[in-house]
Amino acid sequence: MKIIMLGAPGAGKGTQAKMLAAKYDIPHISTGDIFRANIKNGTPLGEKAKEYMDKGLLVPDELVVDLVIDRFKNPDCEKGYILDGFPRTIPQAKALTEALEKIGEKVDFAINVEVPDENIIRRMSGRRACVGCGATYHIKYNPTKVENICDACGKELILRDDDKPETVEKRLNVYHEQTQPLIAYYTEQGILKEVDGTVDMNVVFDAIVDILGE
Ligand code: AP5
Secondary structure, three states: OOEEOOOOOOOHHHHHHHHHHHHHHHOOOEHHHHHHHHHHOHHHHHHHHHHHOOOOOOOHHHHHHHHHHHHHOOHHHHEEEEEOOOOHHHHHHHHHHHHHHHHHOOOEEEEEEEEEHHHHHHHHEEEEOOOOOOEEOOOOOOOOOOOOOOOOOOOOEEHHHOHHHHHHHHHHHHHHHOOOHHHHHHOOOOOOEEEEOOOOOOOOHHHHHHHHOO
8 A cells, every 4th residue: 555645844744654554564655854854864865955954945856756766676665665755846746647657557546645735833832853763742732751751762852953934934934835736636636635733643643544544
């Protein structure tokens, strides 16, 4: 099963993608996580990506597309995968469609997690990310057992650089301009499904599982 998670920054794509990856035993491929790992490791790709990410801008398509398409060659992708944060522009979506067509495959579902902008700003200021394993929490909606310490690996939690309110606003504008058009693109392909992302995260999860099947 090949799934794309769509939605504004902070809509809950990553939260749901992790839960779905565990349920269906397929990898969660997050381009944001790949870039953050590269930044942490000081790679040339990370250095380039950071310039854009810190400003709330998208990393150029040419730095993203091959990276993701190469990732599909990994044996863990045999049963499918969940794409989180990719594609994010029409050229990325077209590149994905073409790459899959070449090997006789296609995406099965594009799930749009719908959350209004007002809720997003509130959510992002409360999000905390683990410096060790990248797990994400929310100080109110998904708190850790011990304040500021990751439940999974015991490392410290931080506010992501791009979660500062002024950068979140920029990211939302970029989302509306460059990523929202993908909703029409996947509607035309007949694979778009909408879920309400404003409700409790377990309720969102159940709604997605209803769409994908047990
Ligand atoms: P990326 O990491 O993909 O960020 P994003 O899309 O902006 O998404 P987020 O990770 O911010 O949010 P999310 O929807 O996953 O929400 P989450 O589950 O964490 O990308 C970062 C940057 O990298 C981009 O800005 C860009 O520069 C670059 N980049 C990445 N991919 C790219 C690409 N393909 N092309 C070009 N550039 C690219 O949830 C948010 C918070 O809400 C959490 O605290 C969570 O606990 C909480 N929460 C989740 N669900 C609920 C709920 N139902 N109720 C209450 N709280 C909830």
